[in-house]
Amino acid sequence: MEKTIQHNSNKVIIAENLTKKFGNFKAVDKISFEVERGEIFGFLGANGAGKTTAMRMLCGLSIPTGGKGLVAGYDIGTQTELVKKNIGYMSQKFSLYDDLKVWENIELFGGIYGMTDQEIKEKTDKLMHVLDFESERNKLVGSLPLGFKQKLAFSVSIFHNPQVVFLDEPTGGVDPITRRQFWELIYDATSRGITVFVTTHYMDEAEYCNRVSVMVDGKIEALDSPKNLKKQFNANSMDEVFQQLARKAKRVDS
Amino acid sequence: MDKKNIQSESAISCKSINKKYDTIEALKGVNFEVDRGEIFGIIGPDGAGKTTLFRILTTLILADSGTASVDGFDVVTDYKEIRKRVGYMPGKFSLYQDLTVEENLNFFATVFNTTIEENYELIKDIYQQIEPFKNRRAGKLSGGMKQKLALSCALIHKPSVLFLDEPTTGVDPVSRKEFWGMLKNLKTQGITILVSTPYMDEASLCDRIALIQNGQFLKIDTPKNIVSQYENKLWAVQSDNMYKLLNDLRANELTSNCFAFGDKHHVSVSSEQLSINSLKEILDKSGHTNIEIREIEPTIEDCFMQLSQK
Numbered sequence: 168m169e170k171t172i173q174h175n176s177n178k179v180i181i182a183e184n185l186t187k188k189f190g191n192f193k194a195v196d197k198i199s200f201e202v203e204r205g206e207i208f209g210f211l212g213a214n215g216a217g218k219t220t221a222m223r224m225l226c227g228l229s230i231p232t233g234g235k236g237l238v239a240g241y242d243i244g245t246q247t248e249l250v251k252k253n254i255g256y257m258s259q260k261f262s263l264y265d266d267l268k269v270w271e272n273i274e275l276f277g278g279i280y281g282m283t284d285q286e287i288k289e290k291t292d293k294l295m296h297v298l299d300f301e302s303e304r305n306k307l308v309g310s311l312p313l314g315f316k317q318k319l320a321f322s323v324s325i326f327h328n329p330q331v332v333f334l335d336e337p338t339g340g341v342d343p344i345t346r347r348q349f350w351e352l353i354y355d356a357t358s359r360g361i362t363v364f365v366t367t368h369y370m371d372e373a374e375y376c377n378r379v380s381v382m383v384d385g386k387i388e389a390l391d392s393p394k395n396l397k398k399q400f401n402a403n404s405m406d407e408v409f410q411q412l413a414r415k416a417k418r419v420d421s
Numbered sequence: 422m423d424k425k426n427i428q429s430e431s432a433i434s435c436k437s438i439n440k441k442y443d444t445i446e447a448l449k450g451v452n453f454e455v456d457r458g459e460i461f462g463i464i465g466p467d468g469a470g471k472t473t474l475f476r477i478l479t480t481l482i483l484a485d486s487g488t489a490s491v492d493g494f495d496v497v498t499d500y501k502e503i504r505k506r507v508g509y510m511p512g513k514f515s516l517y518q519d520l521t522v523e524e525n526l527n528f529f530a531t532v533f534n535t536t537i538e539e540n541y542e543l544i545k546d547i548y549q550q551i552e553p554f555k556n557r558r559a560g561k562l563s564g565g566m567k568q569k570l571a572l573s574c575a576l577i578h579k580p581s582v583l584f585l586d587e588p589t590t591g592v593d594p595v596s597r598k599e600f601w602g603m604l605k606n607l608k609t610q611g612i613t614i615l616v617s618t619p620y621m622d623e624a625s626l627c628d629r630i631a632l633i634q635n636g637q638f639l640k641i642d643t644p645k646n647i648v649s650q651y652e653n654k655l656w657a658v659q660s661d662n663m664y665k666l667l668n669d670l671r672a673n674e675l676t677s678n679c680f681a682f683g684d685k686h687h688v689s690v691s692s693e694q695l696s697i698n699s700l701k702e703i704l705d706k707s708g709h710t711n712i713e714i715r716e717i718e719p720t721i722e723d724c725f726m727q728l729s730q731k
Contacts (some may be wrong), residue, residue, distance in 0.1 A: 213593040214564045313467045339591060340619045342634065343467030343722050344729065347680050354664055368593055369620075374683035393684060404683065406594060413595040 178203050179239060179331045179362040180225065184238045186233030187220050190208065194220040194386035197234060202331070202378075207353060207363045212382030218366055219335070221382070225364070227251045239330040241322055253266045255324035258335035262320030267409075269300065271321055272308055280327035294322055314345030321352055331362040338369065350375055370406035376386040377406065378403030388412050426470045430493045432457045432582050432613035433478060438487035440473050440636075447473040448484070449636040453613060456627075460608055460628035463617040464721070470636040471617040472512060475586045478615070492581050503647055505533070508580035510571050512617075518560030522551055522570055525559050526577060528631055533578030543610060550657075563722045565596050572603070576612075583607065585616040589623065601626045620682040621722035632725050639728040644721055651719040651727060654675055656697065657685040660709040669707050679728060 176345075180202035187195040195217045202208045212218045223229040225238050227247030236243040239253035263272045270291060277287040295301045298318060308316060317337060323334050338346045352364050353363055365376065373393060376405065380390040389396055389412055393405055400408045433455035440448040448470045455461040463471050471654060476482045478491055482501035488495065494502040510720040516525045526548070530537050541548075551569050554562065559570060575583060585604075589597045601623065604614055616627070624630045625644045632639040632647070640647055660666045663686065670679040670688050679688045688700075697714045704712050719727075 212592075213595050336591065340467035342469075342729070343621060343726050344680070345466075350681065368591065368597075370594055371683035375681065409594055410598070413593065416595075 176240070177204050178202065178209075178237075179206075180364065181237040182221075182225070182234070183236070184234035185221065185224060185231055185236050187217075187224060187229065188232045195224070195231075198382070198387045199205050199234075200380060200390055202362060202364060203291050204330075205360050206378065207357055207365065207376045208231060208378035209376030210382070211373060211379060211409060212364045212366075213416055215418070216382040216413075216416065217385040218382055222333060222335060222364075222366065223383055226254060226256055230397070253330050255327070255329040255332035256335075257320050257324035257332065257337055257358060259317070259337060259339040260335075263308045263316065263323060266307060267308055268305055269295075269311075269319065270304050272319075274325060276323050277326055282327055290326060294326070298322060314341050314348075315340055318344070318349060318352060321349065322355075325356055325361055329361065331364060334363065334365040336366055336368060338367065338372065346372075356403075368408055370404065373405040373409070381409060383412055383416050384418050388415070430490075431455055432459070433461075433489075433491050433615060435474075435478070436487055438474070438477060438484045438489055440470075440477065440482075440484050446636050448477075450487070451638060453631055453638065453641055455613060457613055458611050460604060460609060460614045460616065460626070460630045462624055462630040463615065463633055464619075464624050464630050465617075465633035466619055466726070469633045471633060472586055474633075475509070475584050475615075475617065479507060479555070479584055480504060496515045505578075506580055506709075507582045507584060508575035508578070509584045510575045510586065510588055512590065514567050514571060516559045516567070516571055516574060519558060520557055521556050522562070523555040525570060526573055529574040530577045535578050536575065540577055540579045543579055543607075544576050546606060547576075548573045564592065568592065568596075568600065570711060576607070580612065581613065582613045585614065586587075587617050589618055589620060597623070621720065621725055624721040630721070632721075632728060634725075634729050639725070639731075647721065647724050650720055651689050651724050653689045653691045653727075655717055655719045655723060656688045656690060656700070656714050657717045658688055658700075658704075659685050659711070659713040660704060662709065666704070666709060667721065669704065669709070673703065675700075678726075678730070682720075682722075687717070687719075689723075689727065 175198055178201045182198040183199050186197050210218055224231050227243055227250035229246055230365050241249040243250055273291050274287055295304055338349055357363055378392050380387050396408050400411050402408045431454040435451055435453050438448050438451040477484050478489060480496050480503050491503045492506050526537055547569050551566050590599055629643050631641045667686055670676055675692040677689040677691050679686055701712055701714055
């Protein structure tokens with residue numbers, strides 16, 4: 168009989184020997200980890216290590232070929248629609264529609280996630296106020312500066328109050344001040360109980376995570392708090408930890 | 422024979438370059454010179470005007486006003502000469518996805534009336550890493566391999582000036598280090614390199630840098646000089662509760678500004694009234710534990726933030 172994972176309400180993500188094979192190529196090779204509610208979990212790895220494939224499985228967009236995973240309490244192999252309903256997602260490459268206005272983007276995404284018109288309206292007012300965006304409400308998203316856009320995109324990704332939000336390189340190319348404001352929004356979201364799963368190529372941002380995993384050749388090679396990882400690898404920064412681990416990679420990125 | 426005495430001029434020269442798109446001022450009076458054989462970095466966030474500047478210098482678009490020259494040739498009147506002499510790697514992967522690695526390289530060599538064999542020495546170190554995949558279509562390559570192929574194609578005609586527009590964006594820290602190693606090698610061959618990046622930590626790998634924001638250069642100098650010109654003292658501060666620490670430090674009237682930097686906060690202090698010990702006492706009183714404060718040398722990112730807030 169297939170072993171089932173016990174659902175635990177404090178664990179928002181559970182992966183057990185999660186695997187994805189494309190032919191003979193093991194993009195993700197038996198990774199296991201758990202993410203606690205309200206945690207900021209950094210998911211690091213070199214290009215081609217298997218991060219994107221793993222993230223796609225956790226978002227219900229790709230079915231694992233082996234192992235098990237629960238996200239927000241739902242099985243990523245069999246309950247993908249329920250998984251999608253209970254998560255938020257944002258990446259640098261795709262976030263909002265440039266040719267829709269700020270309020271139209273919010274209404275679109277709120278509607279997709281099944282929020283009522285009343286709910287959307289009330290929350291939009293609140294959000295515009297919190298972000299100090301009131302004068303931008305009727306502007307096309309394409310006309311906003313990138314930093315603005317990324318902050319809005321993050322707020323939209325958690326607009327439906329998901330249990331966990333997946334952020335795929337959310338701050339690439341953003342100026343240093345906005346990048347830090349963005350992280351302050353992340354802290355604020357976690358203080359409201361939202362779990363954050365984030366990939367980044369900025370190693371200083373890895374330090375802001377509660378725990379960090381580093382993927383090498385499809386496997387998780389290290390997983391701990393930044394402080395413990397630095398101790399374990401006798402390093403001064405997460406950049407040094409990453410350099411030590413990623414240099415072990417044997418496979419040419421796929 | 423060359424039309425000009427190329428030894429006596431800078432590799433790139435820009436005077437009062439302006440460019441507008443509708444109402445958006447992409448470049449506002451940009452001036453700079455790049456010496457021959459220099460690695461010159463244009464450092465700034467997305468939307469600062471980096472790509473517009475690269476397109477003007479590679480003769481793909483025209484500036485609204487101002488003059489610019491590359492390798493001694495004017496970007497407007499001598500654009501054909503410039504195109505023969507420069508290599509350009511755009512930010513967006515622009516090779517033929519349905520041609521193989523080798524076919525792409527061959528194509529670019531042929532366009533510039535040369536062959537892979539003729540300039541193989543120049544690209545050898547880079548191309549050898551992707552040569553095992555030379556029959557694979559470019560569209561099927563990984564990010565890192567695409568980057569190496571694009572660089573090989575930009576180099577195959579032995580350009581005198583190489584333009585690299587955000588070659589390391591979205592690339593992991595290990596591959597980024599490797600890429601900068603390749604640039605160092607190219608420099609020894611006498612090629613001038615103009616490279617843009619949003620990663621401030623790459624600034625120290627350039628001979629000189631220009632910090633750019635909103636279409637304007639904030640500063641042009643060597644990374645070392647920019648760091649030494651930082652105004653105020655800079656302290657790195659840690660305690661057990663970093664989020665509360667950030668808010669407490671910002672609330673203090675004697676600090677100019679405070680930003681998170683990895684596992685520490687960087688606090689800029691202009692006031693002579695505040696000493697490390699007095700700040701320690703203040704934080705101790707607001708309940709912080711395991712407080713550590715020490716004076717540090719600013720990073721380029723600290724300098725960028727200070728300059729951009731002026």
